[in-house]
Amino acid sequence: MKIEEIGKFCSAEVLCGEEYLDGEVYSACCSDMMSDVLAFVKDQGVLITGLVNTQVIRTAAMMDMVCIVFVRNKIPTEEMIALAEECGIVVMRSALRAYEACGILYSRGLIGNKGDSVCTNP
């Protein structure tokens, strides 16, 4: 799925990283617990979260993720946007709830774990 399509399907507003909207992503994860993202994510390019603090951006950067979708209309701070720009990450916000955003993206083909249905260790 193109990153641009994530924005379209989630009726999301793109807050930064417009230049990367053409990029392709193949899987996503959803969590408000950054500890779990750091422990379980592997090659998922998109993070869907309702948590808003700078550690969300850093966690995504550490995991080489390319797009963050803030759900439930959460608004990231300017500091977060600046950090995301520096890290080359697309940031969007959507009014959808996490469950809805995940359901829509999954049904459109953005799966959770590249063919695996369980969490795998790195």
Add this chain to the structure above:
Amino acid sequence: MHEPVTFHFDVDGENFSSAGEASVIIKKKLRQLGFSPDIIRRVSIAMYEGEINMVIHANGGAADVTVMDEYIEIVLSDKGPGIPDVELAMREGFSTARENIRALGFGAGMGLPNMKKYTDYMKIDTEVGVGTKITMRVNTTG
């Protein structure tokens, strides 16, 4: 045999928002040095978890990264409360982090297990009331 490349960071314990800054810098430096994405990711995640731990539990500390020929070493040292039971702290899901830390997205009890998982070597030296020093290595050769 190359000269080891070293990086030193002071990790500010007062500001949760800045936790992880050193790891972001290391990630960039390792990229410039031409390491593979897998090695860069493992080093930066392990260091990031360690930085977060130092801010949550130990009011900050120091992070030293040394790039050697065969491995990258990360040494995290703090003058925090120490870890009374290392075996318990290493258990997935065990955490002593307060509720306010969980609200920030951390304290799931995955930090130390994760640091071990992403590195090839990890040693914890800790003394209650004195501090903790964690040494981790990620091999860079086959």
